Amino acid sequence: MSAEKTLEILELFDFETRTLSVPEMAAKLQQPQSSVYRHMRVLKEKGYIIEYSPGLYSLGYIFLKLAKIVKMDINLPAVAQDAMRELTRTTGETSILLVPSNLQAVCLASVPSGHPIKVSSEQGTIVPLYGGASSKALLAYLGEHVVEEIFKKGTVQKHTEQTILNLEEMRDHLEEIRQKGYTYSDSEIDEGVAAYGMPIFDSDRKLVASLSIAGPKDRLGKKKTEEIINALKTAVEKIQNQI
The missing domain is CATH 1.10.10.10 (Winged helix-like DNA-binding domain superfamily/Winged helix DNA-binding domain)
Structure with missing residues (x-):
């Protein structure tokens, strides 16, 4: 007592x-x-x-x-799992958790929608940092030096007609992402795949990951952007409250 x-x-x-x-x-x-x-x-x-x-x-x-x-012992995929399941259930699309790693991004976890999509979303998959909503939600907050290094090292490659290949265009695009707080991509890495992404910060406002949903452009385009963003924001806030 x-x-x-x-x-x-x-x-x-x-x-x-x-x-x-x-x-x-x-x-x-x-x-x-x-x-x-x-x-x-x-x-x-x-x-x-x-x-x-x-x-x-x-x-x-x-x-x-x-x-x-406590923060050192946090297992981010485990913490995010419930929020990701709810996000997939709400939107009907695959949810993806990504972290930055050596000028690339790595998929930590995903919750599939049940509808196959042509996008790399398996745990451990390495994806470009310069294309797709999941990655750009990270790149927008990693700092100008990271953006410049990606372009200077020649790692930026054309995957589709929508891939951003110009440094100045990318800078403008990332600034727009920071202003809106989320990003949208359409066939930037995988043809026909659209996605929405948001950054995840810890209690010190340090970037730790990004959360996104991805699906076929034809299907995702029929859904209301506002509803998707609200669902994504709710999921991100749930995760941030635990880290």
């Missing part, structure tokens, strides 16, 4: 309530101040609570260390 009361004190803190006095804690918990002081002494000794200013307390810096440990 003592441990439970101690945890209840920690749970009083959130983004809106970042500092509290002992009288405030006692009132919220409906406990005597003497009892709260007893639990607070242990929390302060262990570094879980610090005295922010005289009489006001906040969470201690030890939580930064614990948060880093």
Whole structure:
């Protein structure tokens, strides 16, 4: 019971309530101040609570260390699985989770729609970083130096008539992606395949992956863009809330 009361004190803190006095804690918990002081002494000794200013307390810096440990142990495909299944169910299209790797992109996970499509979406598949909604949702946030290096190294190849081969055109396109927050592609890598993609950021706003849906252009073109983007945004937010 003592441990439970101690945890209840920690749970009083959130983004809106970042500092509290002992009288405030006692009132919220409906406990005597003497009892709260007893639990607070242990929390302060262990570094879980610090005295922010005289009489006001906040969470201690030890939580930064614990948060880093949790983030290191996060299995992104496992975290994303439920959101991806729901996205595929809602849109009826294959959902794909991609991460950047050495000027390319790697598929971490996918949830197939049941409708075969000509697109590489198996776990471990390496795909170009310069084409397709999944990849461009990454490239738009990797920095100008990455974009320049891809073009300077000559890795950009023409896959279809829609593949962007000009550096300046790509820069303009990536800026448009950043402004909209999502990207759309039509037959850039695989002929007849369309896709929508969005970046995934962690709590420090660091890019970690992209989430996209892909399907035949003929079928995807019949669906409302707004509904697809809303479904994609909902899935991305679910994943981001866990990382």
